[in-house]
Amino acid sequence: xxxxxxxxxxxxxxxxxxxxxxxxxxxxxxxxxxxxxxxxxxxxxxxxxxxxxxxxxxxxxxxxxxxxxxxxxxxxxxxxxxxxxxxxxxxxxxxxxxxxxxxxxxxxxxxxxxxxxxxxxxxxxxxxxxxxxxxxxxxxxxxxxxxxxxxxxxxxxxxxxxxxxxxxxxxxxxxxxxxxxxxxxxxxxxxxxxxxxxxxxxxxxxxxxxxxxxxxxxxxxxxxxxxxxxxxxxxxxxxxxxxxxx
Amino acid sequence: xxxxxxxxxxxxxxxxxxxxxxxxxxxxxxxxxxxxxxxxxxxxxxxxxxxxxxxxxxxxxxxxxxxxxxxxxxxxxxxxxxxxxxxxxxxxxxxxxxxxxxxxxxxxxxxxxxxxxxxxxxxxxxxxxxxxxxxxxxxxxxxxxxxxxxxxxxxxxxxxxxxxxxxxxxxxxxxxxxxxxxxxxxxxxxxxxxxxxxxxxxxxxxxxxxxxxxxxxxxxxxxxxxxxxxxxxxxxxxxxxxxxxxxxxxxxxxxxxxxxxxxxxxxxxxxxxxxxxxxxxxxxxxxxxxxxxxxxxxxxxxxxxxxxxxxxxxxxxxxxxxxxxxxxxxxxxxxxxxxxxxxxxxxxxxxxxxxxxxxxxxxxxxxxxxxxxxxxxxxxxxxxxxxxxxxxxxxxxxxxxxxxxxxxxxxxxxxxxxxxxxxxxxxxxxxxxxxxxxxxxxxxxxxxxxxxxxxxxxxxxxxxxxxxxxxxxxxxxxxxxxxxxxxxxxxxxxxxxxxxxxxxxxxxxxxxxxxxxxxxxxxxxxxxxxxxxxxxxxxxxxxxxxxxxxxxxxxxxxxxxxxxxxxxxxxxxxxxxxxxxxxxxxxxxxxxxxxxxxxxxxxxxxx
Ligand SMILES: Nc1ncnc2c1ncn2[C@@H]1O[C@H](COP(=O)(O)OP(=O)(O)O)[C@@H](O)[C@H]1O
Ligand SMILES: [Mg+2]
Numbered sequence: 001x002x003x004x005x006x007x008x009x010x011x012x013x014x015x016x017x018x019x020x021x022x023x024x025x026x027x028x029x030x031x032x033x034x035x036x037x038x039x040x041x042x043x044x045x046x047x048x049x050x051x052x053x054x055x056x057x058x059x060x061x062x063x064x065x066x067x068x069x070x071x072x073x074x075x076x077x078x079x080x081x082x083x084x085x086x087x088x089x090x091x092x093x094x095x096x097x098x099x100x101x102x103x104x105x106x107x108x109x110x111x112x113x114x115x116x117x118x119x120x121x122x123x124x125x126x127x128x129x130x131x132x133x134x135x136x137x138x139x140x141x142x143x144x145x146x147x148x149x150x151x152x153x154x155x156x157x158x159x160x161x162x163x164x165x166x167x168x169x170x171x172x173x174x175x176x177x178x179x180x181x182x183x184x185x186x187x188x189x190x191x192x193x194x195x196x197x198x199x200x201x202x203x204x205x206x207x208x209x210x211x212x213x214x215x216x217x218x219x220x221x222x223x224x225x226x227x228x229x230x231x232x233x234x235x236x237x238x239x240x241x242x243x244x245x246x
Numbered sequence: 247x248x249x250x251x252x253x254x255x256x257x258x259x260x261x262x263x264x265x266x267x268x269x270x271x272x273x274x275x276x277x278x279x280x281x282x283x284x285x286x287x288x289x290x291x292x293x294x295x296x297x298x299x300x301x302x303x304x305x306x307x308x309x310x311x312x313x314x315x316x317x318x319x320x321x322x323x324x325x326x327x328x329x330x331x332x333x334x335x336x337x338x339x340x341x342x343x344x345x346x347x348x349x350x351x352x353x354x355x356x357x358x359x360x361x362x363x364x365x366x367x368x369x370x371x372x373x374x375x376x377x378x379x380x381x382x383x384x385x386x387x388x389x390x391x392x393x394x395x396x397x398x399x400x401x402x403x404x405x406x407x408x409x410x411x412x413x414x415x416x417x418x419x420x421x422x423x424x425x426x427x428x429x430x431x432x433x434x435x436x437x438x439x440x441x442x443x444x445x446x447x448x449x450x451x452x453x454x455x456x457x458x459x460x461x462x463x464x465x466x467x468x469x470x471x472x473x474x475x476x477x478x479x480x481x482x483x484x485x486x487x488x489x490x491x492x493x494x495x496x497x498x499x500x501x502x503x504x505x506x507x508x509x510x511x512x513x514x515x516x517x518x519x520x521x522x523x524x525x526x527x528x529x530x531x532x533x534x535x536x537x538x539x540x541x542x543x544x545x546x547x548x549x550x551x552x553x554x555x556x557x558x559x560x561x562x563x564x565x566x567x568x569x570x571x572x573x574x575x576x577x578x579x580x581x582x583x584x585x586x587x588x589x590x591x592x593x594x595x596x597x598x599x600x601x602x603x604x605x606x607x608x609x610x611x612x613x614x615x616x617x618x619x620x621x622x623x624x625x626x627x628x629x630x631x632x633x634x635x636x637x638x639x640x641x642x643x644x645x646x647x648x649x650x651x652x653x654x655x656x657x658x659x660x661x662x663x664x665x666x667x668x669x670x671x672x673x674x675x676x677x678x679x680x681x682x683x684x685x686x687x688x689x690x691x692x693x694x695x696x697x698x699x700x701x702x703x704x705x706x707x708x709x710x711x712x713x714x715x716x717x718x719x720x721x722x723x724x725x726x727x728x729x730x731x732x733x734x735x736x737x738x739x740x741x742x743x744x745x746x747x748x749x750x751x752x753x754x755x756x757x758x759x760x761x762x763x764x765x766x767x768x769x770x771x772x773x774x775x776x777x778x779x780x781x782x783x784x785x786x787x788x789x790x791x792x793x794x795x796x797x798x799x800x801x802x803x804x805x806x807x808x809x810x811x812x813x814x815x816x817x818x819x820x821x822x823x824x825x826x827x828x829x830x831x832x833x834x835x836x837x838x839x840x841x842x843x844x845x846x847x848x849x850x851x852x853x
Pocket of ligand 1: 019024042043044045046047048049050051
């Protein structure tokens with residue numbers, strides 16, 4: 001099977017999602033190009049996290065298609081999707097609180113069977129996230145929010161994914177860690193991993209993203225290159241206003 | 247006279263046995279947030295498989311243990327695959343009810359296969375005892391300790407050093423996150439059910455050998471003890487379950503040393519209630535930790551209730567009222583009298599479990615309180631029976647509510663455990679409080695039903711009496727449900743946090759529900775006492791609590807008409823088809839399983 005380089009890595013097309021009677025997505029279409037950072041912006045309860053869950057197979061859409069690397073993800077279980085090469089940094093990090101930092105990071109390699117290479121990747125994570133070195137045997141639940149975010153990112157990288165999906169990676173972090181996390185996302189991306197991230201903090205996300213989509217109560221209302229969106233008055237009005245004031 | 251050291255040794259050995267059950271419960275709770283009420287049944291199955299191996303196949307001891315572990319694990323895998331996995335996306339109550347149904351089915355299958363009579367299970371070990379200090383210890387004690395310790399070690403190694411063990415730990419801490427790491431949660435569930443069942447089965451085998459006797463009553467006892475130990479240690483906490491078990495074994499053993507054998511279980515359940523009230527997360531959880539999810543949220547299947555036209559209801563009520571005037575057999579009247587009594591209990595439970603969402607598993611205790619009050623008042627104080635029954639209802643309302651009030655702060659499955667324990671405590675107090683309740687002898691010669699000086703002896707008069715009381719209670723309850731109070735009850739059931747935010751006092755409303763429910767159940771118990779003329783501490787047992795729950799689910803939780811229809815169906819249908827008594831419980835279990843799987847909202851729908 002040949003996949004052309006122009007074909008997007010991930011494509012959601014005309015996705016409609018419901019929780020019971022309530023519709024959360026209306027004909028949602030999003031593409032993530034190979035090697036790109038794509039950002040999904042939107043206010044509270046606009047359906048951002050649900051988009052992540054659709055990609056990961058945690059929520060099933062009522063209609064629509066989700067293609068990853070040329071193959072449909074619809075009907076696959078979450079573990080199967082993970083094995084296809086998608087890793088996640090969930091909302092609020094969701095570490096295994098009673099397991100050690102080391103165990104948490106290694107859980108990220110759960111789908112791999114090459115022990116030696118996994119050990120090497122763990123070392124690599126410690127150079128990427130040097131602070132975690134002294135914390136390896138500590139309970140993950142005892143770390144600060146910023147440190148937990150580092151663990152969550154290291155954990156996601158351990159599966160050697162082609163795509164990482166991140167749900168509000170900067171939420172609740174101190175400004176110092178926010179910069180650090182954005183920097184790391186850029187680094188990860190430069191190593192060839194595509195990134196799809198959800199953010200409320202539009203101005204920061206647009207700094208590092210290639211493309212962005214704006215979601216409003218389940219509908220994409222704007223999309224395009226991050227550079228152009230940054231100057232788009234509609235984004236300004238809708239989303240940047242709040243964060244600039246803050 | 248045994249020494250303290252002997253009691254300590256005995257406590258630790260028994261604690262080891264409990265640990266084998268409780269660790270399985272903890273593993274399952276960790277991964278599925280489910281209290282597996284079928285765990286005791288697997289223990290029972292293990293004991294009987296062991297009996298087959300020892301007595302019929304004459305296997306050597308190591309082979310017996312392996313044989314039991316493998317066979318029990320298979321049973322566990324079957325339960326997980328066919329009983330629970332189909333319920334993954336159902337309401338929270340579904341898997342809990344399913345394990346109750348499975349446990350009924352397993353217990354009854356064992357009983358039908360092996361007869362309910364106890365059997366001897368020889369220990370296969372030499373009957374010698376070694377002196378140590380002031381006590382003695384035998385080879386079987388050492389075997390039990392050895393199995394307990396080596397199981398714990400194996401489990402530790404498994405959880406800490408194998409990939410599947412990591413998956414189990416990760417899934418028990420955050421199921422969704424574990425899935426996002428590629429963990430197959432079904433496989434994890436299978437694993438923990440297999441391990442839990444193997445340990446539980448071996449535990450049953452060892453207990454059978456320890457007491458050289460097995461019988462089918464072991465099952466419920468094992469579940470209860472395992473749950474106590476697990477909750478004391480902190481639900482889902484595996485090392486906690488081990489420590490909780492040893493503690494439980496010691497508390498029981500010392501309690502027996504001081505007060506006597508009949509107090510053994512009383513200590514177990516008191517320990518449970520104390521821990522639930524003071525530290526609902528168990529002794530070893532940090533104080534600030536929230537109770538493990540999801541013990542919150544809606545606990546019942548939402549549905550639109552079936553609308554029954556008023557005239558149809560009126561016709562049905564009238565038809566049953568004139569039934570005794572028609573040439574119906576004594577047998578049919580007798581059956582329907584039982585249905586009306588069960589109907590009253592179901593009214594009570596459907597209010598408590600359905601309308602306000604407190605799934606009580608100890609409702610038979612309310613019957614017992616009403617029955618004993620009414621029987622004793624009429625017998626010793628010569629109070630007229632009609633009045634005594636009302637007093638029974640009031641006593642059940644008051645005492646039942648007070649006894650259950652410690653569980654008001656609990657939620658979801660914990661309410662079920664607490665009410666189960668409180669029900670057991672009531673029955674144990676009745677057993678032990680001989681000066682008032684006449685203890686194990688029970689109360690005989692209870693005067694027959696009478697009203698305003700007229701004895702109700704004929705089946706028709708008893709029928710009318712029970713029927714009229716039930717109809718009145720049902721009408722009152724319907725009024726209640728339509729009122730502001732009923733709406734508050736449902737608000738608490740659907741979202742207790744929001745209800746509290748709106749300023750509803752949860753304790754007050756839960757009390758009101760239990761007062762009304764306690765009254766209805768107490769009246770039912772009172773009538774039953776005068777009808778049976780003899781009662782003892784086992785007349786109103788957990789099996790009846792579960793039967794009432796099945797009735798209520800069959801009719802539709804919260805549904806008044808449903809409760810009565812359910813009672814008539816569950817009492818009447820087995821009679822109609824002349825099903826032998828020993829198959830009935832099996833059928834109730836199957837009905838419960840089928841309902842949970844295919845019609846969780848019941849026949850008439852939840853309200
Ligand atoms: N499990 C669920 N069940 C029902 N409704 C849900 C569930 N999860 C989210 N929702 C609802 O769907 C909408 C979108 O939620 P979400 O995707 O989490 O939004 P966001 O991440 O943008 O804040 C919200 O209105 C939310 O209340
Ligand atoms: Mg979100």
